[in-house]
Amino acid sequence: MNAHDYYTQENHGPYQLHDLGPFELEEGGTLTECQLAYATFGELNEARDNAILVPTWYSGTSKIMEEVYIGPERALDPTRYFILVVNQIGNGLSTSPHNTPFPEGGPAFPRVRIGDDVRAQYRLATERFGLEKLALVVGGSMGAQQTYEWCVRYPDFVARAAPIAGTARNSEHDFLFTRTLMEAITSDPAFAGGHYRESTEVHAGLRRHARLWGVMGLSTEFYQKEVWRAAGFSSVEDFLRRFLEPYFLGMDPNNLLCMAWKWQRGDVSRHSQGDLAAALGRIRARTRVIAIDEDMFFPPRDCRAEQELIPGSDYREIATPTGHLGLFGTDPAYIGQVDAHLRELLDEPV
């Protein structure tokens, strides 16, 4: 399978495209034709005050956010809210290395930052939907990075915010972990500096990349308690071979590297000369920071330390042995907890 067969409407849709035209990037490059892929659920009300924006995490698309987080009876209820899920640049649905033609695509795709995504999302929200305020921005992992960026960059636009299992300023440890992910791919001779012909030629590197997620993405308890059994797998090897490895093996290596580079450099303190407290102090959204107790690379104490710098914020911790990938919602207990935290936040007047 080629990556072009993976990032399809059939697999990830329905989604729409919004064309932003040429889009200048913080690092100096330009996306000649920047398109954001998005999916919407529910209707904007007359007061235009029921919009929720959901950015995506590393490797994720709008589809998984829909499947895991959105539905009637869920906190993100399309019968009450207008929910706008926006695919991050580089994720394969929005403008990405693999869908940008030669010679600007592939390994020549320019460096993109979290701030670029949020500026593009702001244009989508305002130009396409005429929004003036978001009732909530909520996202996990790199989606949390984008959530923080929204709150700091557009403080008056965000009424409520719920960054889940992510940080406002990426940690050094996280940077190193992400580098091991990138090197798992780039060290594959078939990667050829990004000039592979078919993404699946890089299968060995993609598989090693997936296995690193097996170590850091779950938790020691996930394996001790054999939580994979509940998901129908017969062994750890079975879990890796039929879940984690296939999950990543269809993706495009240059897309993943684009997102990984961005992830490494997520940092709202760029808005305040490196002063994180000053940046987070600007936030006016009613912010609830949500951590996952067993997260190995966005650990609760890192999330907590940032929450304490945000005026009027609070903190919740979700208990699940599924660790960071608890975000995938495979643990029903995760779903119950995250929904309770989000529902409570949404019901607060601001």
Next chain:
Amino acid sequence: MNAHDYYTQENHGPYQLHDLGPFELEEGGTLTECQLAYATFGELNEARDNAILVPTWYSGTSKIMEEVYIGPERALDPTRYFILVVNQIGNGLSTSPHNTPFPEGGPAFPRVRIGDDVRAQYRLATERFGLEKLALVVGGSMGAQQTYEWCVRYPDFVARAAPIAGTARNSEHDFLFTRTLMEAITSDPAFAGGHYRESTEVHAGLRRHARLWGVMGLSTEFYQKEVWRAAGFSSVEDFLRRFLEPYFLGMDPNNLLCMAWKWQRGDVSRHSQGDLAAALGRIRARTRVIAIDEDMFFPPRDCRAEQELIPGSDYREIATPTGHLGLFGTDPAYIGQVDAHLRELLDEPV
């Protein structure tokens, strides 16, 4: 530099060699000429009841155990104890892939298990030194695996035991982490199935292997608190380039793989048809299980769960942001804590 220039008396000595002759292995192979490298400190007393045996961890040799753990005024005090540090098979000083001649060495080196090491060490202790009892067996990480194996295999031979930051039965999570270490090396085209000419040809794989240690071997707090500064490094990159990467880059890839395979399969329940509680229930040594609070792959709760299965044992937890590699003793607070725990144990009559 070739691995032959790394594993030298100059770098790791003085050490002695004890020849065990042909040595049959649990997995079915035979080491044609099995030699254990060891170093001793202090004198055996007349009662022959002051002997302490110290096995080595993954990648470590007797030298680092001497430097970090042994000295007058330390718990392992050579003025009071006869301390025997034994290098594990495959570590580069004892019989190992790199020092075993073609065609039995290198990638053809047979599979070795923790139990093989402990049987070989038992012969060293009894044949060479005439010991009938060890006052203490103490080791960290794979040294803890060997400590547990000693206690279960030779319950009457071990008076006291202190496994530090390691487990009696390796966890699935640990198995996966070790696999990423192995794959970092074996995926390097220069590894050539283990048939490289010079170990440093595999520098790219060894460097990725070192960087994985940078993610899992320390802790998120190590980086958040910039603990590397106290060790004299100017940045995380400086810490990796001048500490972790050089530490591993002189080593022989086949040696590391031999140890990693062994580490993955450490399991005292092999003595009791897979029943861990039964195996640990056989222990008669006064056992103190010591964990490191921030250890990312031998986490405290895993150590604690095993301790609770050992009759008359107790548990101590060392607080240090240096995580698993706290074993290296770079944090003075680690040294103080581990010495206090070991001194207290040694002073207990058994």
